[in-house]
Each structure stands twice: as C-alpha cells, then as structure tokens.
Amino acid sequence: MGRWPGGTQERLQKAAIDLFTERGYERTTVAEIATRAGLTERTFYNHFADKREVLFPEQDSFIAKVREAVGAAPAEQSPLDAVNAAFIAGSDWFDQRREAAQRRRHILDAHTDLREREWAKLAALGEAITAALRTRGIPDPAATLTAAASVAAYRLAAARWLADPQYGTLGHHLHTTFEDLHRTARSW
Amino acid sequence: MGRWPGGTQERLQKAAIDLFTERGYERTTVAEIATRAGLTERTFYNHFADKREVLFPEQDSFIAKVREAVGAAPAEQSPLDAVNAAFIAGSDWFDQRREAAQRRRHILDAHTDLREREWAKLAALGEAITAALRTRGIPDPAATLTAAASVAAYRLAAARWLADPQYGTLGHHLHTTFEDLHRTARSW
DNA sequence: ACAGTGATTGCAGAACCTGTAATCACTGTG
DNA sequence: CACAGTGATTACAGGTTCTGCAATCACTGT
Numbered sequence: 001m002g003r004w005p006g007g008t009q010e011r012l013q014k015a016a017i018d019l020f021t022e023r024g025y026e027r028t029t030v031a032e033i034a035t036r037a038g039l040t041e042r043t044f045y046n047h048f049a050d051k052r053e054v055l056f057p058e059q060d061s062f063i064a065k066v067r068e069a070v071g072a073a074p075a076e077q078s079p080l081d082a083v084n085a086a087f088i089a090g091s092d093w094f095d096q097r098r099e100a101a102q103r104r105r106h107i108l109d110a111h112t113d114l115r116e117r118e119w120a121k122l123a124a125l126g127e128a129i130t131a132a133l134r135t136r137g138i139p140d141p142a143a144t145l146t147a148a149a150s151v152a153a154y155r156l157a158a159a160r161w162l163a164d165p166q167y168g169t170l171g172h173h174l175h176t177t178f179e180d181l182h183r184t185a186r187s188w
Numbered sequence: 189m190g191r192w193p194g195g196t197q198e199r200l201q202k203a204a205i206d207l208f209t210e211r212g213y214e215r216t217t218v219a220e221i222a223t224r225a226g227l228t229e230r231t232f233y234n235h236f237a238d239k240r241e242v243l244f245p246e247q248d249s250f251i252a253k254v255r256e257a258v259g260a261a262p263a264e265q266s267p268l269d270a271v272n273a274a275f276i277a278g279s280d281w282f283d284q285r286r287e288a289a290q291r292r293r294h295i296l297d298a299h300t301d302l303r304e305r306e307w308a309k310l311a312a313l314g315e316a317i318t319a320a321l322r323t324r325g326i327p328d329p330a331a332t333l334t335a336a337a338s339v340a341a342y343r344l345a346a347a348r349w350l351a352d353p354q355y356g357t358l359g360h361h362l363h364t365t366f367e368d369l370h371r372t373a374r375s376w
Numbered sequence: 377a378c379a380g381t382g383a384t385t386g387c388a389g390a391a392c393c394t395g396t397a398a399t400c401a402c403t404g405t406g
Numbered sequence: 407c408a409c410a411g412t413g414a415t416t417a418c419a420g421g422t423t424c425t426g427c428a429a430t431c432a433c434t435g436t
Contacts, residue, residue, distance in 0.1 A: 008414085008415090029314070029390090029391065029392090030391080030392070030393090031391085039415075039416090040414080040415075040416060040417080041392095041393095042393095042394095042416060042417080042418095043414080043415055043416075045392090045393065045394080046414075046415075049393095050392080050393075051391095051392070051393090078376065079375075079376075080245070080376045092285070094374065100238075112308075113196075115308070115311075116304055116305065116308040117304065117313045119304070119307040119308050120300075120303070120304040120307050120308075121309075123303075123307045141365070141368040141369075141372065142371075142372045142375065143365065144340065144344055145337065145340055145341065145344065145368065145369055145372045145373075146376070147371060148337065148339075148340030148343075149334065149336065149337050149340065149376075151336075151372075152332065152333055152336030152337065153333065153338075156329065156332055156333065177329070180329040180330070180333065181329075181333055181376070182376055183330075184329065184330045184333045184334060185337075185373035185374075185376050186373075187266070187267075187330065188266065188267075188268045188334070188337075188369070188370055188373050196383085196384090217421090217423085218422080218423070218424090219422090227384075228384075228386080229423095229424095230384075230385060230386075230387095230425095231383080231384055231385070233423090233424065233425080234383075234384075237424095238423080238424075239422095239423070239424090310380055311382090371411065
C-alpha cells in the first residue's frame with residue numbers, strides 16, 4: 001500500500017478547510033482543493049461523494065459507534081440514559097479536536113448548503129438511534145420520539161460546548177443538557 | 189396583472205411532480221419541467237431557488253403561520269400545548285391535499301437529496317418555533333428542546349396520517365401523537 | 377401615442393458531478 | 407528477473423445545475 005503518498009482523504013480535508021477559511025466556501029472550487037492537495041479534481045470525487053461531504057469526515061463512523069453503544073447498554077438502563085451514555089462515551093474524541101470543531105462550525109454557520117447537510121447527518125443519527133432503541137425492545141412511538149429528543153439535546157450540548165468560555169468538556173455539557181431535558185419534559 | 193397566463197408557479201410545480209413520478213427525479217431536467225409548463229429553464233429559476241425547491245412550495249408560509257399561532261396562543265397554555273394547537277389549527281389545509289401529499293412523499297422517499305431538503309425545512313420549522321416560544325418568555329434550554337420534540341411529533345404524526353388506511357385526519361393523528369409524547373416523556 | 381412596469385427570454389459561462397478508459401506505482405509469483 | 411495483477415490516480419468528454427446580464431414582450435397608465 002505504499003505506492004502513493006497516503007493520507008489522501010486527510011490531505012484533501014485539510015486543503016478544503018484551509019481554503020474555505022481563506023476565501024470562503026463558495027469562492028473555492030473543487031479543482032482548487034484538489035490542486036492544493038497535489039491531486040486532481042477527479043480524485044476528490046473518488047474520495048467524497050460531493051463538495052460538501054469533505055466537511056463531514058468521520059460522521060458515519062460516529063453514527064455507527066453510537067448505534068453500537070446504545071445497543072450494548074445495560075438492559076436496566078432507561079432509553080434516554082442509554083443514549084446519553086453512548087454520547088458521553090464518544091465525547092473524548094471531540095474534546096481533543098475542539099479547535100478544529102470551531103473552525104468547522106464557522107464555515108458551516110456561514111452557508112445554508114452546509115447546514116442542510118448537517119441536518120441530514122443529524123437526521124441519520126436520529127434514525128440510527130431509533131433503530132438501536134427498537135432492537136432494545138422499545139416500541140415505536142417511544143423509540144422515534146426519544147431518539148429525536150436525544151439528538152436535540154446532543155445538538156444543544158455541542159453548541160454549548162463550543163460556546164463555553166470555560167472550556168468545559170463535551171461530556172460535562174452533555175450531562176447538564178440531558179438534565180435540562182429531564183426537567184423540561186417534566187413541565188410538559 | 190393579466191399579461192401572462194398566470195399561475196406560473198403552480199404550473200411549474202404540477203409539471204415537475206408529473207415528470208418526477210413519470211421518469212424519476214434525477215432523470216428529469218429543469219429544462220424539461222419548464223418546457224412542459226410552456227416556459228423556459230431560466231424562468232424556472234426566477235421562481236425557485238433550485239431544482240429541489242419546486243417540491244416545497246408553501247413550506248415557508250406554513251412556518252410563518254405556525255410561528256404566528258404559537259405567539260398568539262393563550263398565555264395560560266403550556267408551551268407544548270401551544271405548539272400542538274398551532275399545528276392542529278393548520279391541519280385542515282393538509283387534509284384537503286392528502287393525495288398530493290402522498291405523491292410528494294413517494295418522490296421524497298426515493299431521493300436522498302430531497303430528504304435532505306426536507307430535513308432542512310423541518311429544522312427551519314423548529315427554529316421558528318423556538319423563536320416563538322422565546323418571545324412567550326420560555327427560557328432557552330426549554331424553548332429549543334420543546335421545539336425539537338414538537339417537530340419530531342409533528343413528523344411522526346404526518347407519517348401516521350399518510351399511512352393510515354382509515355384516512356383519519358391529520359388533526360387526529362397530531363392529537364394522539366402528542367399524547368404519545370407526553371407518555372414517553374413521563375418515562376424519561 | 378408613448379413611457380413605464382414586471383415577467384419572461386436568450387445567451388454565455390462557471391462550477392458540479394459522472395462515466396469510461398488509460399496510466400501509473402507497486403506487489404506477488406514463477 | 408520478467409510479468410501479470412491490483413488498486414489508486416489521472417485524462418478527457420460531456421451533461422446538468424445555476425447565475426449574471428441584457429433584451430424582449432405584454433400590458434398599464436397618462
């Protein structure tokens with residue numbers, strides 16, 4: 001496997017993020033990204049389905065991890081707690097990449113196209129959690145609604161994590177946000 | 189305002205839905221849609237921001253209506269009930285268009301691109317509800333989480349409505365789905 | 377008549393994305 | 407050491423989406 005430099009995807013991702021922050025998402029062409037990474041436009045499309053996808057690298061594996069963790073949670077744990085625990089279990093990975101997450105968020109916030117893709121990813125996360133809860137024996141309205149609420153809490157926790165001037169961990173914010181969810185639900 | 193035939197948007201929408209069901213979304217070009225409507229491709233883009241948007245016609249006004257209704261709800265009503273009532277208030281409109289909604293759903297289900305746009309629209313709905321709840325004095329974690337749960341319930345209710353062999357009204361399914369949400373939340 | 381308005385059109389072009397076949401660097405085998 | 411095999415990269419051609427700009431067109435009001 002030594003034939004080419006290697007780390008092609010990573011190089012493309014770095015080139016893309018750099019160019020997006022330099023001159024903006026829309027003013028950057030795929031050809032430019034590829035050239036900066038020492039590759040061609042066609043090669044970019046061999047690694048990413050489209051231009052947006054370069055900003056959502058490990059999302060699919062993250063979703064798979066969450067689904068697995070929810071499925072493997074102890075049987076006596078409540079559905080919501082199982083999802084919460086699954087999120088927290090994978091939160092270290094993000095804590096080590098806070099700065100990259102910041103840059104990514106700034107790019108995403110500036111472009112409707114990209115936020116659209118983000119919503120799609122969160123929807124996929126929600127559907128994966130729904131499926132995992134169903135295999136745990138949770139019947140259907142509860143599975144869907146619990147998954148949706150969990151994803152909403154996750155999204156809110158991530159936002160708080162990035163905005164926190166105290167640099168608290170994502171796990172901490174997940175904990176408090178799911179507590180907020182409990183409190184809010186009691187008011188319904 | 190009599191200069192041109194009129195109803196341009198509606199003709200484009202009808203042409204688009206017909207062609208999408210005939211030969212599929214991806215195998216239909218914008219030029220073909222415009223030609224069937226007796227117009228040109230350029231005119232299509234004068235009315236819709238992009239090819240997908242032709243399938244989401246009244247979404248923006250629906251969102252505006254919901255926001256307004258949530259804002260105008262009686263003060264003693266709980267946040268969740270206010271949103272529920274706002275949805276139900278606008279549900280007749282959908283009941284009169286059940287068949288069109290069916291066709292639309294089949295097209296949407298077959299294409300990731302389009303479902304992505306749908307998630308984006310639901311996200312916009314959620315943000316509008318969040319804003320409306322905030323103006324009602326609901327503080328932030330509760331506003332966001334309540335809005336997200338409401339949208340999830342709305343989505344589930346719409347799915348049940350379309351799948352219901354008994355042809356129950358959307359209002360009915362909204363009612364029962366929000367009851368499910370109450371029940372589920374109590375289990376958290 | 378005649379200027380004004382607003383929708384539609386024509387045209388040019390950039391960027392996105394895909395299909396297909398060729399090339400290239402390296403690997404394993406006889 | 408030839409040599410076929412493998413997998414990533416590349417070249418190229420082309421369709422489609424979407425935009426900017428200027429012109430045209432049907433109708434309106436004076």
